[in-house]
Every structure is written in C-alpha cells, then in structure tokens.
Amino acid sequence: MRRRPTLTRLLATAALALPIALPATPAVAAPPAPTRQLSDVIPAPVETRPDARGTFTLDPRTVIRTAPGSTDAWRVGHQLADTLRPATGYPLPVLPVHATPLPEIALLLGGADARVGQQGYQLDVTHRGVTIRANTAAGLFAGTQTLRQLLPATIEAAHRQRTTWTVPGGRIIDHPRFAYRGAMLDLARHFHTVDEITAYIDLLSQYKINYLHLHLTDDQGWRIQIDSWPKLTTVGGGPGTGVDGAGPGYLTKADYRAVVAHAAARHITVIPEIDMPGHTNAAQSTYAELNCDGVAPPPRTDMAVGYSSLCIEDELTYRFVEDVIREIAAITPGPFLHIGGDEAHATTDEDYRTFMQRVLPLVAKYGKRAFGWNEIMQVDPPTDVVAQYWGTGTTNADLAEAAARGNKVVMSPANKAYLDMKYDPTTRLGLSWAAYIEVRDAYDWNPAQRVTGVGEQAILGVEAPLWSETLRTLDDIEYMAFPRLPAIAELGWSTTTSHDWESFRTRLGAQAPRWRLQQVDFYPSPQVPWT
Numbered sequence: 001m002r003r004r005p006t007l008t009r010l011l012a013t014a015a016l017a018l019p020i021a022l023p024a025t026p027a028v029a030a031p032p033a034p035t036r037q038l039s040d041v042i043p044a045p046v047e048t049r050p051d052a053r054g055t056f057t058l059d060p061r062t063v064i065r066t067a068p069g070s071t072d073a074w075r076v077g078h079q080l081a082d083t084l085r086p087a088t089g090y091p092l093p094v095l096p097v098h099a100t101p102l103p104e105i106a107l108l109l110g111g112a113d114a115r116v117g118q119q120g121y122q123l124d125v126t127h128r129g130v131t132i133r134a135n136t137a138a139g140l141f142a143g144t145q146t147l148r149q150l151l152p153a154t155i156e157a158a159h160r161q162r163t164t165w166t167v168p169g170g171r172i173i174d175h176p177r178f179a180y181r182g183a184m185l186d187l188a189r190h191f192h193t194v195d196e197i198t199a200y201i202d203l204l205s206q207y208k209i210n211y212l213h214l215h216l217t218d219d220q221g222w223r224i225q226i227d228s229w230p231k232l233t234t235v236g237g238g239p240g241t242g243v244d245g246a247g248p249g250y251l252t253k254a255d256y257r258a259v260v261a262h263a264a265a266r267h268i269t270v271i272p273e274i275d276m277p278g279h280t281n282a283a284q285s286t287y288a289e290l291n292c293d294g295v296a297p298p299p300r301t302d303m304a305v306g307y308s309s310l311c312i313e314d315e316l317t318y319r320f321v322e323d324v325i326r327e328i329a330a331i332t333p334g335p336f337l338h339i340g341g342d343e344a345h346a347t348t349d350e351d352y353r354t355f356m357q358r359v360l361p362l363v364a365k366y367g368k369r370a371f372g373w374n375e376i377m378q379v380d381p382p383t384d385v386v387a388q389y390w391g392t393g394t395t396n397a398d399l400a401e402a403a404a405r406g407n408k409v410v411m412s413p414a415n416k417a418y419l420d421m422k423y424d425p426t427t428r429l430g431l432s433w434a435a436y437i438e439v440r441d442a443y444d445w446n447p448a449q450r451v452t453g454v455g456e457q458a459i460l461g462v463e464a465p466l467w468s469e470t471l472r473t474l475d476d477i478e479y480m481a482f483p484r485l486p487a488i489a490e491l492g493w494s495t496t497t498s499h500d501w502e503s504f505r506t507r508l509g510a511q512a513p514r515w516r517l518q519q520v521d522f523y524p525s526p527q528v529p530w531t
C-alpha cells in the first residue's frame with residue numbers, strides 16, 4: 001500500500017510541533033509494566049540488562065535533547081520526534097542538552113561503552129528517561145530504531161492513540177557483527193519510482209540496513225540519466241521497456257540525488273550498479289555503435305539472461321564505459337560503484353579478463369571502490385575490489401582464492417538471501433530457479449560458514465537482493481521482502497551466539513502489528529506466530 005507522502009507527514013508533524021509551550025503535568029496512574037522486553041528487537045541486540053524498576057513512560061512533557069553543537073545529532077532528534085509525534089500526539093520538542101526535571105530522551109555523542117564502535121549505541125532506560133549514547137550519528141540513529149521497537153506497536157499509527165507509552169527499563173549495548181548490511185533493488189526489469197524506492201528505504205532503515213544497492217541497468221532497461229549518451233534513458237528506459245514491456249521509466253540525476261539524500265538521512269549509503277559486459281541489451285539496442293557488427297539488436301522484454309555483450313575489442317566501448325562511470329561517480333557520494341560482471345556468457349573468458357582489466361582502473365580513476373558479482377574474482381582483481389557472492393553452492397575456488405589474497409566478500413547466496421525467490425510453490429510472485437525460500441531458510445545460515453575458505457575475516461557483510469522480473473508495485477516489493485528482509489538484517493547485525501530460530505520467529509511475529517499500521521503488505525508465513 002502507498003503510505004502518505006512524506007511532505008504531508010512533515011506538515012502534519014510540524015503543525016503538531018508548533019505550540020512549544022509544554023502542557024501541565026498530567027495526573028498519571030502508575031503505569032502497567034510493559035509487556036515487551038529489551039530483547040524483543042530485530043536485529044537482536046548484543047547485550048541487554050533488564051531493570052524492572054526502570055520502566056519509562058513517555059508523556060506530554062517529554063522532551064528530546066541532543067548533543068550540544070552537533071547538527072547530525074539534532075537531525076536524528078528531529079527524525080525521532082517526527083516518528084513519535086503522530087501516534088502520541090505529544091509535542092516532543094527537540095532541545096539542547098540541559099539539566100532539567102522533565103522526562104527526556106537524550107541523544108548524546110560519546111560516553112558509550114567502548115564496544116559500540118562506529119555504528120553501535122548504548123541505550124539506557126530509567127524511570128526518568130531514555131539516554132542513547134553513540135560515537136556517531138549513525139549509531140544514534142540505530143539506537144532510535146531500537147527505541148521505536150521498544151515502544152508499543154501502536155507507536156507506528158498515523159493518528160493519535162490512547163495508550164500508555166512505556167519503554168522497558170535497563171541497558172542495551174549493541175553493535176553490528178558486519179559493517180555492511182545491504183539490500184538491492186532491481187530497477188531495470190521493472191522500474192520503481194522515487195516514492196517507491198524511498199518507501200523501501202524507510203522500511204530498511206528500521207532494521208539497521210546501511211547500504212542500498214540499486215541495479216540500474218540490464219537487458220530490459222536503462223534506468224539512470226547519462227548526459228553524454230542521452231538516448232540510454234529516452235529509448236533504453238523509454239516506453240515499452242522492462243519485462244513484458246511493462247516497466248518503463250528512469251531516474252533523472254535529480255531523482256537519483258533525491259534517493260541518495262533520503263537514504264543518507266537514514267544513514268544508508270547508495271551503491272549504484274551498471275552491469276557489464278553482459279546484461280547490456282538495453283544500451284546496445286539503443287546505440288548501434290556499441291555492437292561489434294554495428295547493428296542494434298531489438299529491445300528485449302523477456303526474462304532470458306546471458307546473451308548480450310559489449311564489444312570488447314572496440315575502443316568506443318571504453319569511451320562509453322568511462323562516460324558512464326564518470327557521470328555516475330559524480331553523483332554518488334558513497335565509496336562504492338558496482339560494475340556487475342555476472343552471467344557474461346556471451347563474452348569469452350579472455351575477453352572478460354581484457355574488459356575488466358580496462359574497466360576496474362576506471363572505477364578507481366573516478367575515486368570509487370569497485371564491487372562486482374563473484375564472477376569478477378576470475379580476473380584476480382586488486383584486493384580492494386569487493387565480491388558479491390550469489391552462488392547456491394558452498395564451494396567457489398575463485399572466491400576462496402580471492403579471500404585468501406585479501407578481497408572482501410558480501411554474501412548474497414541466491415538460495416538463502418534472494419528476496420525474489422518464491423516462499424513456496426504457491427507464491428504468486430517471484431522465481432524459483434535457486435530455491436523456494438521460506439522464512440526459516442532465509443534465517444538459518446551463517447554468512448561466515450557458507451563458502452569454504454571464506455570465513456569471518458573475509459566477510460564485509462550480507463545483502464538481500466530483490467530482482468524485479470515479476471514485481472511491479474511497492475506492494476509486490478513489500479510482499480517479497482517481508483518478512484525475509486529482517487532475517488537477513490539480523491544475520492548481518494547480530495552475534496552468532498544470539499542466533500536462535502525460536503526467538504527470531506517470536507520477535508518477528510510481534511512485528512506484524514507495526515507492519516499493519518505502516519501498511520506493509522507482508523507474507524504471513526505459516527512458520528511465524530503472528531501477533
């Protein structure tokens with residue numbers, strides 16, 4: 001379902017925020033103990049120390065206080081206020097830190113347990129308030145997402161609810177197992193609009209996902225404006241493109257920047273992917289000169305893969321690739337640029353090596369670090385190149401050798417982490433070439449024990465790709481991502497010692513009321529005790 005446009009939501013919360021004068025102390029009876037516990041969070045926190053005496057109740061006088069002198073912390077404070085105002089109806093002003101008798105939620109930089117690092121946080125709940133401490137704004141933001149889950153599910157309601165807003169008392173110390181926790185969205189097979197992408201980002205950020213990989217080009221469509229090759233979008237992304245010709249559209253550079261900014265505000269970094277030297281029919285059917293024989297192939301709207309290849313021996317190919325990389329790098333603040341490299345079945349091994357050895361330095365030339373699907377490890381790339389493993393097996397010699405040399409790996413095994421795989425044979429959407437993936441299948445694996453020779457040290461993180469051959473709407477995206485995306489998010493964040501299917505499925509079931517209020521069209525898996 002569509003959520004209310006962000007602007008409407010902003011205006012609504014701004015209106016609520018206007019009267020800064022604080023209401024008088026309400027006469028509140030002793031609050032009932034919350035039914036939620038500190039550990040009822042996805043992804044599971046590293047350490048929780050409950051304190052039954054510490055229950056905090058948000059009330060109309062509660063203020064949000066943020067670290068002095070930090071606009072980043074102040075921004076996180078405002079985002080938290082925007083999240084909590086609609087359902088509570090409280091003003092929740094965002095103020096500088098100050099000694100005060102008022103109940104407060106404090107967002108502080110520094111002073112946290114040393115283990116929290118650059119992405120983690122410490123969250124303390126006493127009867128007086130909540131204090132989140134972190135070393136970075138990203139850590140504070142992660143802490144606020146935990147706080148959100150510690151409040152009653154009705155906190156997600158768009159309108160004022162009459163309830164007691166309790167938070168269970170105690171301390172959480174939390175930090176991620178892996179630095180990289182990603183999700184991928186395929187805009188090529190069916191285009192998805194800025195509103196759909198940003199709605200997905202909002203959901204991802206609740207589960208501490210910190211990278212969004214956008215698959216921007218493929219055989220069926222080219223979805224990103226390139227000024228030096230303008231027909232890529234008007235023709236390659238134009239009417240009739242996409243699977244069944246039903247997914248036209250593209251991001252202008254302004255659209256892309258808006259997505260990047262929306263993600264950055266939620267501490268998510270965008271990774272653009274330009275897939276090559278295969279998966280390039282949209283470009284080659286648009287520009288005849290990108291083909292060795294100078295003849296443009298017809299556009300393709302089927303789901304076949306592995307038939308297209310850029311012309312490896314033609315210098316024009318490298319002018320094209322450099323133009324694209326230069327323009328994409330210029331609008332991408334994040335460190336990574338993904339150059340695909342998968343399923344290049346129409347390129348010989350020798351040509352593939354030639355191509356990658358020319359193109360990898362171009363990524364570096366424009367200041368980016370290259371990502372490639374695991375096939376790219378066949379060319380023994382420099383050790384700063386990241387391999388994204390999408391295979392279904394547990395051995396891959398090229399990948400193991402690369403890991404031994406020092407290349408980092410992002411784990412996306414297609415039979416575990418692919419969100420476009422059907423849950424079971426009856427799933428209306430999705431594909432099944434890799435596996436049927438029920439929630440437990442998505443959860444019960446260990447990224448550092450998946451491929452022989454690719455252990456904890458080699459793993460940068462995990463990513464859940466969502467290919468869109470069968471997906472058209474935001475509802476479709478939500479149905480495939482929920483509830484498996486939170487499973488992958490937990491594999492990326494939580495420790496192996498907390499890995500427990502029974503615990504996970506119970507915590508997952510408790511997310512359902514939140515998703516219903518957010519109008520997330522999730523798959524009600526029979527494996528999960530839904531609340």
Ligand code: TNX
Nearest residue numbers: 305342343373390420431467
């Ligand atoms: C394989 S995984 C592909 C994609 C398809 C996907 C469908 C990978 C690197 N390539 O081109 O969309 O399967 O599940």
